[in-house]
Amino acid sequence: xxxxxxxxxxxxxxxxxxxxxxxxxxxxxxxxxxxxxxxxxxxxxxxxxxxxxxxxxxxxxxxxxxxxxxxxxxxxxxxxxxxxxxxxxxxxxxxxxxxxxxxxxxxxxxxxxxxxxxxxxxxxxxxxxxxxxxxxxxxxxxxxxxxxxxxxxxxxxxxxxxxxxxxxxxxxxxxxxxxxxxxxxxxxxxxxxxxxxxxxxxxxxxxxxxxxxxxxxxxxxxxxxxxxxxxxxxxxxxxxxxxxxxxxxxxxxxxxxxxxxxxxxxxxxxxxxxxxxxxxxxxxxxxxxxxxxxxxxxxxxxxxxxxxxxxxxxxxxxxxxxxx
Amino acid sequence: xxxxxxxxxxxxxxxxxxxxxxxxxxxxxxxxxxxxxxxxxxxxxxxxxxxxxxxxxxxxxxxxxxxxxxxxxxxxxxxxxxxxxxxxxxxxxxxxxxxxxxxxxxxxxxxxxxxxxxxxxxxxxxxxxxxxxxxxxxxxxxxxxxxxxxxxxxxxxxxxxxxxxxxxxxxxxxxxxxxxxxxxxxxxxxxxxxxxxxxxxxxxxxxxxxxxxxxxxxxxxxxxxxxxxxxxxxxxxxxxxxxxxxxxxxxxxxxxxxxxxxxxxxxxxxxxxxxxxxxxxxxxxxxxxxxxxxxxxxxxxxxxxxxxxxxxxxxxxxxxxxxx
Numbered sequence: 001x002x003x004x005x006x007x008x009x010x011x012x013x014x015x016x017x018x019x020x021x022x023x024x025x026x027x028x029x030x031x032x033x034x035x036x037x038x039x040x041x042x043x044x045x046x047x048x049x050x051x052x053x054x055x056x057x058x059x060x061x062x063x064x065x066x067x068x069x070x071x072x073x074x075x076x077x078x079x080x081x082x083x084x085x086x087x088x089x090x091x092x093x094x095x096x097x098x099x100x101x102x103x104x105x106x107x108x109x110x111x112x113x114x115x116x117x118x119x120x121x122x123x124x125x126x127x128x129x130x131x132x133x134x135x136x137x138x139x140x141x142x143x144x145x146x147x148x149x150x151x152x153x154x155x156x157x158x159x160x161x162x163x164x165x166x167x168x169x170x171x172x173x174x175x176x177x178x179x180x181x182x183x184x185x186x187x188x189x190x191x192x193x194x195x196x197x198x199x200x201x202x203x204x205x206x207x208x209x210x211x212x213x214x215x216x217x218x219x220x221x222x223x224x225x226x227x228x229x230x231x232x233x234x235x236x237x238x239x240x241x242x243x244x245x246x247x248x249x250x251x252x253x254x255x256x257x258x259x260x261x262x263x264x265x266x267x268x269x270x271x272x273x274x275x276x277x278x279x280x281x282x283x284x285x286x287x288x289x290x291x292x293x294x295x296x297x298x299x300x301x302x303x304x305x306x307x308x309x310x311x312x313x314x315x316x317x318x319x320x321x322x323x324x
Numbered sequence: 325x326x327x328x329x330x331x332x333x334x335x336x337x338x339x340x341x342x343x344x345x346x347x348x349x350x351x352x353x354x355x356x357x358x359x360x361x362x363x364x365x366x367x368x369x370x371x372x373x374x375x376x377x378x379x380x381x382x383x384x385x386x387x388x389x390x391x392x393x394x395x396x397x398x399x400x401x402x403x404x405x406x407x408x409x410x411x412x413x414x415x416x417x418x419x420x421x422x423x424x425x426x427x428x429x430x431x432x433x434x435x436x437x438x439x440x441x442x443x444x445x446x447x448x449x450x451x452x453x454x455x456x457x458x459x460x461x462x463x464x465x466x467x468x469x470x471x472x473x474x475x476x477x478x479x480x481x482x483x484x485x486x487x488x489x490x491x492x493x494x495x496x497x498x499x500x501x502x503x504x505x506x507x508x509x510x511x512x513x514x515x516x517x518x519x520x521x522x523x524x525x526x527x528x529x530x531x532x533x534x535x536x537x538x539x540x541x542x543x544x545x546x547x548x549x550x551x552x553x554x555x556x557x558x559x560x561x562x563x564x565x566x567x568x569x570x571x572x573x574x575x576x577x578x579x580x581x582x583x584x585x586x587x588x589x590x591x592x593x594x595x596x597x598x599x600x601x602x603x604x605x606x607x608x609x610x611x612x613x614x615x616x617x618x619x620x621x622x623x624x625x626x627x628x629x630x631x632x633x634x635x636x637x638x639x640x641x642x643x644x645x646x647x648x
Binding site (some may be wrong): 004008022023024026078081082100101104105107108109111112113115117119123126127130131134135137141142144145146148149 | 346347348350351396402405407424425431432433435436437439440443447450451454455458459461462465466468469470472473485
């Protein structure tokens, strides 16, 4: 059995040798740029680890893993246009380095490429994987739409926020794990438990992201701290704070977030101070713990020996306690 | 056997009852808007006619036909952003009626929906249809990229132009026909001949489009005449004219196209006059005839009784001699 680190190297290598050296150059070079810019490769690693839990042949899940990773990177290309983000993984985003049209069309091609690679799986698998991959892909779009809808919403309930991140982030991790399990020969029931494991992992991943954006160690996190506060993003922290606040406190928080005269560092410090008043960090850590527990409970129910699930459990623990 | 008109009504009905009444509303209502705005439905009509040539069960090609039509409409959503087009089929385009982000994300969802619907085909068919659909989809993106590349190209050869429209327009018609044939139980060889029929139909369709944009009857054509000239689009007419012109004539034509001081009607008349000098209309009609002949030759080679191919032959003739 391979460790997550070994699996990650396999993924990087497969991305390097993927046959995307095609023409026209202006369509495919942004794709190579996007796929070559690193990242955690968390989703394909989960696919292969999940496959290896059920079978010794991680190779049978390789196409599914690549399809998931290429799909994920397609969403980043288009999300970066929609959110007008200029940097990703320390590099200019595709729409900034080239232009919006390039990012739209190369993104489209990546989405299709993800299907091209999925379709290389063996025929019996294709018929099982295709509807799952497609449902998840559509749900990711639905999640992105909800996220954009929330921007212009005054109030978002914690329940709606969780539903949004379930769609935007959770289901793709869940699908990654489920596809891997099916490629490894898991029963439908076990594959569904693996989906449950993955979706909860996705939720805690996103909540941890929200925590780190405000409370992370800038030296470790790799991005500057407070970005979510500055762009008034509806995160787990903000949504929780607004939900717990009195009307007066809510007004204070909203005015603070909208105050254009405040320097960035001051605004971040002031909003964080309000979060601290409400113990929001602890609330978020508890939510993260809850989803971690749910993930582990799903994994425990999978009908495999414990030692076959240890790499997945360890990887999930790493995701829970990550600092970057 | 159904006539093309009957088939078109079947398609319209299927689009009306397609289950795209989903949430979030902001994601799916632009999709319903785009799919409900009419159009010739040429591609899905070809899919069902092609299926009916081989079998009496057009129903078995319905999912493929819908997938092709939804895919085609996805390309229109994104192309309209890239080309900054404000009107389509007499209605505001999605990115104008809503905004760019909506058109990007709803377009993405349509692309995925096209796979969702294709995946409803029976399992043996899916495995055959999926790689063809996917290859064609990717080639359409490649064609769109070439079309955009040509905008900043001073010289485009007629050969490169034909390759661009083969990818951008031809292969999707070809795929529509090939998928229909396979759904109808055609042999791989017949399905490939049907592809040949479709790709040539696509080429003549696009060249006819170019002719009509300059030489169409404004009362019949439905769009104003001369749009391609005003936006200096590299069409069959312009590429042929530039190819046949002396250096002096080419300079005259380019200066005319770039002249911002000329009124629209004057510019259109002047450029058309140059086209007439070179007999460009006849050159284009001859090219259209050539591809029509190639399409018919491919259709004739298909191992079916002539009467089973008559609807397709008639439909191709309609496309060749269309005035709108």
